[in-house]
Amino acid sequence: MSEPYSPNKSSFLPHLSVDNIVFGIIDGKLNVLVAEYKEGDAEGKKGLLGGWVGINENIDDAAKRLVRAITGENDFHMEQLRAFGAPNRYPLDRVITIAYYALVRPENYSFHAGFTASDVSWYPAKQLPPLIYDHNKLVDAALEQLKRKIRFEPIGFNLLPEKFTLLQLLEVYEAIWGVKLDKPNFRRKILKMNLLVDCQEKQKGVTHRAANYYRFDPIVYQKLCEHGFNFEF
Numbered sequence: 001m002s003e004p005y006s007p008n009k010s011s012f013l014p015h016l017s018v019d020n021i022v023f024g025i026i027d028g029k030l031n032v033l034v035a036e037y038k039e040g041d042a043e044g045k046k047g048l049l050g051g052w053v054g055i056n057e058n059i060d061d062a063a064k065r066l067v068r069a070i071t072g073e074n075d076f077h078m079e080q081l082r083a084f085g086a087p088n089r090y091p092l093d094r095v096i097t098i099a100y101y102a103l104v105r106p107e108n109y110s111f112h113a114g115f116t117a118s119d120v121s122w123y124p125a126k127q128l129p130p131l132i133y134d135h136n137k138l139v140d141a142a143l144e145q146l147k148r149k150i151r152f153e154p155i156g157f158n159l160l161p162e163k164f165t166l167l168q169l170l171e172v173y174e175a176i177w178g179v180k181l182d183k184p185n186f187r188r189k190i191l192k193m194n195l196l197v198d199c200q201e202k203q204k205g206v207t208h209r210a211a212n213y214y215r216f217d218p219i220v221y222q223k224l225c226e227h228g229f230n231f232e233f
Helices: 059-071 135-152 155-159 166-177 183-192 218-227
Strands: 012-026 029-037 049-054 077-084 096-103 117-124 196-202 212-216
Touching: 012 059, 012 077, 012 135, 012 155, 012 166, 029 166, 049 059, 059 077, 059 096, 077 135, 077 155, 096 135, 096 155, 135 155, 135 166, 155 166, 166 183, 166 212, 212 218
Parallel strands: 012 096
Antiparallel strands: 012 029, 012 049, 029 117, 077 096, 196 212
């Protein structure tokens, strides 16, 4: 959570918070958005984007509200991860948090600090600084969930711009799985799914051979979201 604990705030539920693991791809690497806090027991420390749930607020809405406050946007993919409720996870009192992970496109957003955060910055998912409370454990759990989910659902496209190259798509899978994939095999399998539409447009202003741009087919994408697939390499 990023807001100081205050169970006497009549507008918020006591002992219940939400925390968000916000993922983005930067230079082909999976990054996590981290806040630095300026007040409360977490002053000067780093942690995830989180806060309290309003008494009359849906939990999902609370999570989206906190991410929206930093990104200024409403259009991002978010899923609930699970609850974390170890008795000693928060030093001042017993607090249960519901963790979410969000997939965003960093190039589309202008991130800014808000509420009790003095700064927000991207950090490579595998090189995170020590985070407050159990936030490093929350990130680890979200990474494991993301690795499993991307194998059966096309959620990786939420990390890409509207038009992308096959190399950019390959980098998403490599960044999440942490492995190098065979490019020809990846290209063959992804095109066989008929999920991509050729934009009939190539990269411009690049020093290497210009690659084709693709976008995903929304109809096929929706079917894969509903029925899933097995993306093995």
